Amino acid sequence: MQLTSSFKLVFLKQMLLGFQLSAVSSNNMSFHERKNAIKFSADAAIAFARGRTRWSQGLIRNLSKNEKNKDVLKGLLGREYDNLSKPCCNSWKIPRSKKILRRCLRMSSTRKMAGRAQHDVGKSILAKTLAKKRIQVLKKLVPGGESMDGFSLLDETLDYAMSLKAQVDGMRCVLRTSEALNFKAPTDSTMQVKQPSFVGE
Amino acid sequence: MQPSSKEMQGVATSLGGMVPSGLAAHIGPHELQNGGGSDEFFDQMVSGFGATWSQGLGRSLDRAVRPPEEQAAYEGIRYAPPYDESSSLLASRIRQQQASDSEDSSPMGKSMLQRMLFQSLGRMPEAGGDTGLFVPLPLSLGNGGAGDSSLVDRSPEVDARFKTPNPLDAEVLYNGSFLGSFQRPAQTPNQHHHFQHHSAQSYGGLSSAATTTGAGQPSAATAPVSSAHTGGGSQAPPRPRVRARRGQATDPHSIAERLRRERIAERMKALQELLPSANKTDKASMLDEIIDYVKFLQLQVKILSMSRLGGATSVAPLVGDASPERGAERPGSVDAAAAVGNDGLTAAERQVAKLMGEDMGSAMQYLQGKGLCLMPISLASVLSCHPSSAAAQLNRRPPLPLPPPQPHVIDAPSSPSMSALTVQSTTATGADTSRQ
Numbered sequence: 001m002q003l004t005s006s007f008k009l010v011f012l013k014q015m016l017l018g019f020q021l022s023a024v025s026s027n028n029m030s031f032h033e034r035k036n037a038i039k040f041s042a043d044a045a046i047a048f049a050r051g052r053t054r055w056s057q058g059l060i061r062n063l064s065k066n067e068k069n070k071d072v073l074k075g076l077l078g079r080e081y082d083n084l085s086k087p088c089c090n091s092w093k094i095p096r097s098k099k100i101l102r103r104c105l106r107m108s109s110t111r112k113m114a115g116r117a118q119h120d121v122g123k124s125i126l127a128k129t130l131a132k133k134r135i136q137v138l139k140k141l142v143p144g145g146e147s148m149d150g151f152s153l154l155d156e157t158l159d160y161a162m163s164l165k166a167q168v169d170g171m172r173c174v175l176r177t178s179e180a181l182n183f184k185a186p187t188d189s190t191m192q193v194k195q196p197s198f199v200g201e
Numbered sequence: 202m203q204p205s206s207k208e209m210q211g212v213a214t215s216l217g218g219m220v221p222s223g224l225a226a227h228i229g230p231h232e233l234q235n236g237g238g239s240d241e242f243f244d245q246m247v248s249g250f251g252a253t254w255s256q257g258l259g260r261s262l263d264r265a266v267r268p269p270e271e272q273a274a275y276e277g278i279r280y281a282p283p284y285d286e287s288s289s290l291l292a293s294r295i296r297q298q299q300a301s302d303s304e305d306s307s308p309m310g311k312s313m314l315q316r317m318l319f320q321s322l323g324r325m326p327e328a329g330g331d332t333g334l335f336v337p338l339p340l341s342l343g344n345g346g347a348g349d350s351s352l353v354d355r356s357p358e359v360d361a362r363f364k365t366p367n368p369l370d371a372e373v374l375y376n377g378s379f380l381g382s383f384q385r386p387a388q389t390p391n392q393h394h395h396f397q398h399h400s401a402q403s404y405g406g407l408s409s410a411a412t413t414t415g416a417g418q419p420s421a422a423t424a425p426v427s428s429a430h431t432g433g434g435s436q437a438p439p440r441p442r443v444r445a446r447r448g449q450a451t452d453p454h455s456i457a458e459r460l461r462r463e464r465i466a467e468r469m470k471a472l473q474e475l476l477p478s479a480n481k482t483d484k485a486s487m488l489d490e491i492i493d494y495v496k497f498l499q500l501q502v503k504i505l506s507m508s509r510l511g512g513a514t515s516v517a518p519l520v521g522d523a524s525p526e527r528g529a530e531r532p533g534s535v536d537a538a539a540a541v542g543n544d545g546l547t548a549a550e551r552q553v554a555k556l557m558g559e560d561m562g563s564a565m566q567y568l569q570g571k572g573l574c575l576m577p578i579s580l581a582s583v584l585s586c587h588p589s590s591a592a593a594q595l596n597r598r599p600p601l602p603l604p605p606p607q608p609h610v611i612d613a614p615s616s617p618s619m620s621a622l623t624v625q626s627t628t629a630t631g632a633d634t635s636r637q
Binding site for chain 1: 240347454461464465468469472475484485486487491492494495496498499501502503505506507508567
């Protein structure tokens, strides 16, 4: 649905630019540094390609917490950086006001529920706690998820999951391509690593 | 996903040629979203005249900013059916929004609704008036005339209507007419501003009327609400009518509860379509699967980023040509790799040894990234004896594989011969453009 070719193309381009900017191909990086740089580029790329959604803003915010990455991020995103890192200032008030409202409603509803059957209450409370736990976990998974309510959280999850899938596909594709390119040229003059047959010694 | 993966392969291999077109298409994110390339997707997904209306509807319904394809698929499919239903759906959606507004006291609801309408406004003239977007207009608009005066006349009329015993029907019709009239006037920016004012007034009128009448007449409220929702939200779990007790004080809550559950059910359904597993049980297990899926995808990204060590070396120059305006530092990565291959060999060897201690795969990847490879010692010795003829020999032979490197890798002294050969190979490949 959302995984259009334009989205994938934008993502690929951004990711490769990010690789260049953070000099992934240089040799003076440790294993972990390089892994972090690659992941950083990939995340910035999907957030950029997606446009302005809550999770992409949250993602950019998380990425720019590291000061060192911030400059790379700015260079990568260009003017989009300002758009994406704009804080939704009223996003903190909404969950708080909702909590207050829910507390009032809950107090009034518990008074009414005293008349109903006990098992009914138990089941509903159990279901609610289960759902609540899972929603909390989901909030931690989706970037920027803490400040969202139930519905928008599910929307954002859907969006985020689709973008993650595109990210995985894109990275896999680049990996395959780079492996093919690395092996294609040496094949002509030197040896291949991959084939299982042996040449007699 | 098969065709799209092939697409991606095509994209990656011809990246140099395609990226400029991608660049041109991506001048700005707005253009990306309204991009012309999405039209064929629309034609596939949404059929018939409903395309334009549902396009506008789908865009406006949830958030202000979304790619059109997603909206068409996410909302447009469900609203592709006939036009009357879609207008009543819009009305039901607006009611839902108002109910949730009154429940949540969210200040964003109204502005979101306004934005919704403006977007459908913006889309309507593009839709073209000849697609048969004819809304039944019980309010006598005449022929729509010039937009402003007719709207001004309408609002007090409609407010009077709200005192009638069928407030919700008037609401539906008012919304339908309000949107329907937008086709007739010419599309000028002045009228946009006027629409803004009027919509502000009208929503003030609507919400106050809705709350007052909703509290006063719960019986009339429940019947149309339930009918509209069963029409639009048929995929929701069937709510027993018994719950909607008339005349009870908990009624707004139960309505709100029902609306909430339907919204959640809609979203669960969409998420379910996304996931590979088709387990259609209750909400909790669906949430579990969603969580697992997101975790799995994140883990995949992490692993992929670990495995692509230096793999971007070869692909980066393809992008570097296509993005001159970025001003990105182009380290000339291919040249750097070859140059470093000549110089920092001992450092590379130390690095490889360290990596081998951790993980064999990562060591292999590291070497591949540098244009090196592991090979058995015997082969290395053979090849290093004849450095000049190595290339020629290997061309004529069938491609030489390597046995699994585990038995041979342990000797560090093999690395000088290995690195010597592969330095040669990198320079050879750099110079050697013709295939033999």
